[in-house]
Amino acid sequence: MNKKQKRQLLQTMAHLLALLPLALLIWDNSQTQLGADPTNAIILRTGKTALILLMFTLACSPVNTLFRWGWAMALRKMLGLYVILYVILHLLTFAWLDYLFDWEFIWEAVLDQRFVLVGFTAFLLLIPLAVTSNRYSMRKLGKRWRQLHRLIYLIGILSVIHFMWLVKNVYTEPIIFAVILGILLLLRIPSVKRRIAKWRKGHRFSG
Amino acid sequence: MLIKKQTGIEIPSSQLTPQSLYLSRRTFMKAATAVTVAALLASCAPNEAETAVPAIVGTVEGEGETAVIPSPSTQTDELGNAINSFEEIANYNNYYEFTTEKEDVAELAAGYPLSPWQIEVSGMVKNPGVYDIDKIRQDFDQEERVYRLRCVETWAMVIPWMGFPLAKLLNKVEPTGKAAYVRFETIHDPDNMPGQKSAWFEWPYIEGLRLDEAMNDLTLLATGLYGQELLPQNGGPVRLVVPWKYGFKSIKSIVKIELTDKIPTSLWMASAPNEYGFYANVNPNVDHPRWSQGAERVIGKNGRQHTTLYNGYAEQVAHLYDGMDLAANF
Incomplete structure (x- = not known):
């Protein structure tokens, strides 16, 4: 298998993996396995999948710099787009199944509930990133493209806060996401990056 | 013993939907089957006291077996x-x-x-x-x-x-x-x-x-x-x-x-x-x-x-x- 084939295989696997939660959701729904409150189950599952995929997206760059696994960078855009796919499904379920497009209720739900407000803000911030996730935009925006796409750090923080604020006092899961996010952001700090690079070098020479 | 009592919340009997109308025809057919099964089970049941509840019966969907659920009144x-x-x-x-x-x-x-x-x-x-x-x-x-x-x-x-x-x-x-x-x-x-x-x-x-x-x-x-x-x-x-x-x-x-x-x-x-x-x-x-x-x-x-x-x-x-x-x- 040459390099190109390897990369294609990897991409295919990533597609399948990212689509698996959706396939499972559709399957469970068809088998009425979503329980007494399917609406809530769909909202929770699409939301959690989006959050997990967001963590994977944020992991691509550190994986590349730390381990020199260039293939990770090739998956970043795809993973990011899957994040917004699941976020759209998450929002659609909220607006449609939960609120039946009753805008009076939805308006109140968004404005009166801070966890919805931060979640919705994260979604709005995702839109420009999705729209500019192509080579044309990268060329056109140049330096500003990188600056714009740093919004993903803020989106990550808002998403974890969104989760943290909606749970009923058992914070185990949101804390796990917060710790992972914290590590992924920490690994982007230049001094931390330098230190790890130095440490790696030292090991390579001694090894 | 089951005693039906009014609770201060009056329900005019005209508002109550008769059971037979409430159940859709399909569910009704299922219920009818279940009643038969229930009658068979009840005849074998050792504890007669438990059957004091009116035996209107429904089925639990989505499970392999048919469970018998006594219905409320x-x-x-x-x-x-x-x-x-x-x-x-x-x-x-x-x-x-x-x-x-x-x-x-x-x-x-x-x-x-x-x-x-x-x-x-x-x-x-x-x-x-x-x-x-x-x-x-x-x-x-x-x-x-x-x-x-x-x-x-x-x-x-x-x-x-x-x-x-x-x-x-x-x-x-x-x-x-x-x-x-x-x-x-x-x-x-x-x-x-x-x-x-x-x-x-x-x-x-x-x-x-x-x-x-x-x-x-x-x-x-x-x-x-x-x-x-x-x-x-x-x-x-x-x-x-x-x-x-x-x-x-x-x-x-x-x-x-x-x-x-x-x-x-x-x-x-x-x-x-x-x-x-x-x-x-x-x-x-x-x-x-x-x-x-x-x-x-x-x-x-x-x-x-x-x-x-x-x-x-x-x-x-x-x-x-x-x-x-x-x-x-x-």
């Missing part, structure tokens, strides 16, 4: 809201003693021993004592009460409970003049209730009512639902049901009832005092600090409906809070 609450299915009520449970996953409680709670079971009634009462659940079932006539349940998480159900007013028990034990509050405690059994090993809460579960709230006719000690004894996941063998308060006030699997002059601190008050107060009355105008309480979704339906003050029981309970600041006393 009515299909709606007094406002015409359809009751939830037995399957929904028995499989969607907020019972943190087992797990925080509502869909998993039923499985984890299956087989939890509900007998023998005793309730200790103590504190400021003339007749303290330990009451056996079987004795309680004998001493107090069980009535059916169809109540709306509104969870603080904004979902809702309509449930046909069986039980008796807490006032009857309190009258028997005779609170002294000093008693002002009733404090309830759930069984503490971390070996069999895995959720009680969670460090996020201080176990056991505690709840409390003001004595006049406890004496209100709506306040029920429930021992059953859908015409049968309470299952473990629904808080069996005996739980509180306070329909005008958020669901968490309706403490499950009670082992202690104490009359006191001090305001009890509930598990939720201890866990997050800024979010959960002592009263926890259903109130669309007083939001949870992190989410709105203005709308609710009834399990089994899509879309939301407006939440009503005291969950629609204002006529029976609003006088308890005359002159009180409901936002301060949340």
Whole structure:
């Protein structure tokens, strides 16, 4: 298998993996396995999948710099787009199944509930990133493209806060996401990056 | 023994949909089959006493086997809201003693021993004592009460409970003049209730009512639902049901009832005092600090409906809070 084939295989696997939660959701729904409150189950599952995929997206760059696994960078855009796919499904379920497009209720739900407000803000911030996730935009925006796409750090923080604020006092899961996010952001700090690079070098020479 | 009683909530008989019309034809055919099966089973059943409930029967969908569920005597609450299915009520449970996953409680709670079971009634009462659940079932006539349940998480159900007013028990034990509050405690059994090993809460579960709230006719000690004894996941063998308060006030699997002059601190008050107060009355105008309480979704339906003050029981309970600041006393 040459390099190109390897990369294609990897991409295919990533597609399948990212689509698996959706396939499972559709399957469970068809088998009425979503329980007494399917609406809530769909909202929770699409939301959690989006959050997990967001963590994977944020992991691509550190994986590349730390381990020199260039293939990770090739998956970043795809993973990011899957994040917004699941976020759209998450929002659609909220607006449609939960609120039946009753805008009076939805308006109140968004404005009166801070966890919805931060979640919705994260979604709005995702839109420009999705729209500019192509080579044309990268060329056109140049330096500003990188600056714009740093919004993903803020989106990550808002998403974890969104989760943290909606749970009923058992914070185990949101804390796990917060710790992972914290590590992924920490690994982007230049001094931390330098230190790890130095440490790696030292090991390579001694090894 | 099952005694049907009016509960202060009058339902004109004209509003009740006859069972045969209510069931769709398909369900009706299924029910007919199930009745036949039920009749066969009942003829083999050793315990005749259990079949005192009218045997209108439904089937549980989505399971390989046909379960026989005794039906309640009515299909709606007094406002015409359809009751939830037995399957929904028995499989969607907020019972943190087992797990925080509502869909998993039923499985984890299956087989939890509900007998023998005793309730200790103590504190400021003339007749303290330990009451056996079987004795309680004998001493107090069980009535059916169809109540709306509104969870603080904004979902809702309509449930046909069986039980008796807490006032009857309190009258028997005779609170002294000093008693002002009733404090309830759930069984503490971390070996069999895995959720009680969670460090996020201080176990056991505690709840409390003001004595006049406890004496209100709506306040029920429930021992059953859908015409049968309470299952473990629904808080069996005996739980509180306070329909005008958020669901968490309706403490499950009670082992202690104490009359006191001090305001009890509930598990939720201890866990997050800024979010959960002592009263926890259903109130669309007083939001949870992190989410709105203005709308609710009834399990089994899509879309939301407006939440009503005291969950629609204002006529029976609003006088308890005359002159009180409901936002301060949340």
